[in-house]
Amino acid sequence: MVETSVLKALEPIKIPSVADAVFEELHQQILSLELAPGTRMSEVEVAKAFGVSRQPVRDAFYRLSQLGFLLIRPQRATVITKISEAAVLKARFVRTALEIACLRAAVEMATQDDIKDLEELLKEQQAAVSENERQKFHRLDDDFHRRICEISGHEYVWALIREQKAHMDRVRFLSLASGAQAALDDHVSITEALRAGDGERAGACLTVHLSRIGTILSWIRADNPEHFED
Amino acid sequence: MVETSVLKALEPIKIPSVADAVFEELHQQILSLELAPGTRMSEVEVAKAFGVSRQPVRDAFYRLSQLGFLLIRPQRATVITKISEAAVLKARFVRTALEIACLRAAVEMATQDDIKDLEELLKEQQAAVSENERQKFHRLDDDFHRRICEISGHEYVWALIREQKAHMDRVRFLSLASGAQAALDDHVSITEALRAGDGERAGACLTVHLSRIGTILSWIRADNPEHFED
DNA sequence: CCTACTCAACTAGCATATCAGTTTACTAGT
């Protein structure tokens, strides 16, 4: 037998396929609005641009359509979906439901160390806000919410939340730095409630936190009507 | 212009593709355990059995793997996943979170007619239980939960719940008729709480309701160890 | 100038061939 490595991986190693790469790239470009809503996409063109065949592009297209970012119509052009105010609010509802469940579980499970970790995150977030580092804050924001899922022992829920969140992220990308301080304040409130073991209050804070997107949604739409559907 | 029809469909008509058909058939067979967990699946064989090419089968396989029913390992055999006790409990957690959110919203939204509809459903369920019509009860069970989503104004959540539910359904299929009366009693309690406008109590009843699968899970596993993963 | 029709240029779904990697059955050597 050929000795491949000392520690043969126990879990099946995930080999990133070409389709994965195409998906990741397109997903990132769509979320960052480099690929604007309404843009016509062609399997052939994308395949040529990436230097691959149509098949992996087709696979990637399908995944994106499942997430609601591509509208594939047989025999017709595939287009990047416009931001739907309704879809964003739906995503918010689902995300709120899932995160509240995690938060309530986290209240029961959180150790001193967990709280410390969260507070460490809050400090980093404060630094990012102070230095106006928008990208960094967004990443730390995600970390905070993911961390709560982990603490609750329901880490897998983050995958679902991330899916839902994606629809909100396109809006967030248009919002510039607005609301970062308010978001951070919410995080502080949530962490305090968590430390106090008050699941009710934590949930209420989270609801307020996630509701903020609703208030900015209308004026972001007013500023960027071309990215929204009628 | 050729007059295609008087009422041209406003929404783009969904043309069922071959891939859709393959997916639906396999999905149904997997959920009903006609295709047992652990079964090796081959794109080629399935394609031959359905009389189609490998492409639509591949598409269907991918969708099933996303739902957690197929384990696709490149260059290795694709197998139908065994029932995972952990996956069922994860699905239960997510489903509970989503349904509680809907239920609480439904408490605010429900009209007299909505309650009447639900109670009508309960009667049909009672009939199904009395006549020991298992399939029918399962369908009415789903209707009940879907109806609550509709009442809450968050009908789209049902699609997510259905996804999660699928993992629980394979277990339900093994459970024979056990617990139908208990489930119906839960439905009655939930409806009563809904009528009383007591979201707190309704949520508690729902949590109990969905928890029942946890209690039967271990002895179903004991009776059917071959369908469960270690 | 406007309308109705034709047709070429697309589209995605489907079929098929090829490729690289894994598994497994078989054989040669002990």
Added chain:
DNA sequence: ACTAGTAAACTGATATGCTAGTTGAGTAGG
């Protein structure tokens, strides 16, 4: 009998040709 090595028989991923259907520009007819 048993092990090591090899090759054939798989696997899914990728590439590409083909088809039915849609779209839109251009043209003929009014």
